[in-house]
Amino acid sequence: MTKYPEDLRDLVEAELETLELGENDGRDAAGLIEAMRYSLLAGGKRVRPVLALATARALGRDEREVLPFALAVELIHTYSLIHDDLPAMDDDDLRRGRPTCHVAFGEDVAILAGDALYAEAFHLVLTRQAGEPAAVLAAVAELAGATGVSGMVGGQYLDVATKAPEGADGLRRLHALKTGRLIVASVECVLLISGMSEPATMPFRAFAAELGVLFQIVDDILDVTGTDAALGKPQGSDERLGKRTYVSEFGLEQARELARASHHQAREHLAAAAPAGAPELEQITDFIYTRTS
């Protein structure tokens, strides 16, 4: 198994565990908070927040400076999983080996848990993220853009409503929105909070965009080749839902070749972004390529 920046993951895990959801008067909504925490603390590699923290390190900053933003990204990712799993969407009963949120808490509570995680993500970053106010504003604006019509939710719409627009290009656009933009934002927002000039950030952006592509190709391959146990959900669910994927579009062998080329490209962009090396970002890139779940 490829090395992974476990210290950053541990930091994310510990911070999520103690994160206060809602303000002091949260007692009435204890059942809602329980559902939010159930999904939020289901484990996983925490790729997006770890990516954000690793980007801070690659810029020579203390990763703790961007913790509120990193945690917010994980809250948003969790919200998207809860809504994606709903009966009206992908209708998944299992996620990371456990009953999905709506199975455990009911569909009404699951919808609201997703809604609330999204709200608390913004609340967290807006109240706790340090930095120049104008830079924080720009970062949160990017986060909102990356998760709206022209980002994550728009991509999910394409996925459920159209199964993907025509052709390989349509498939790429779907994934660029559905999973790509939040992965890019995990890097991009750290650049914005750091106040780096646009030219200096271009190689990082190219790296992040390629990482988003790589993530999805591997995801599609794993849906075909992974085991239920490793995936924590039934293998083959894309096919069951009639979804177009990199595998259905190109075949397994060609998809593997695309993943190899994408990994190579991501590492090239990263080398250009951080000529002196960025060990954690390199590890994340390799992990995304070689992961088995």
Next chain:
Amino acid sequence: MTKYPEDLRDLVEAELETLELGENDGRDAAGLIEAMRYSLLAGGKRVRPVLALATARALGRDEREVLPFALAVELIHTYSLIHDDLPAMDDDDLRRGRPTCHVAFGEDVAILAGDALYAEAFHLVLTRQAGEPAAVLAAVAELAGATGVSGMVGGQYLDVATKAPEGADGLRRLHALKTGRLIVASVECVLLISGMSEPATMPFRAFAAELGVLFQIVDDILDVTGTDAALGKPQGSDERLGKRTYVSEFGLEQARELARASHHQAREHLAAAAPAGAPELEQITDFIYTRTS
């Protein structure tokens, strides 16, 4: 019928009509944008954004300065209606005399249309609201807090999961969260954007909090006394859902007395907040008390 600041409503209506949802590459998500606009442009008094604009006027400012924030509040209100109407929630088929979003577009698209409206609300205010960056940050943080666990979504959770915590106090807490906090935020965020000091804003806050209470009492009364045609949805739906309301808790006559007292209190607070008068805020307060739908 009480006078209403129709010029402010017309401004909101015109701006919503031309509002661009999503970035330039929205073509793939055209069907999603259609569902968002279907619910967003269903008419109504636009109480929350009009309240925000009227607050700006009461502070002696040009209401156009807070338009992005005002529109964002209406996007959020629309998102909450779409999700509240879902089969897993209140299961309403009609809203403002038209099929609800999930009836018109399917449950999956309706969930995503709500999600996307919330994202675009933040994107709008974060990219277009003028003001000191620190003041805008504080206002958007308040908006996120008002719509999360300790606000709108927490209140909706209480409504669907518990039908309201015990006693009249529990009912008040539910409504303070579910409808109150977004109404308060419609005033509060304008105060924050305006950079007013906290002591100067206290009477406005007291006014807004009372207005939220008044709004809900009248809502509960109308659910019993209104006609289907005026309400645009079946009368008596609270009772059908077994919900506790001001009417079920206190009876119709006592609820009417509470509304009268709340209206009086709101006007008193407003007189303290704006000793020289604030015609539009006065009109909104009277309208909320005397409305028939």
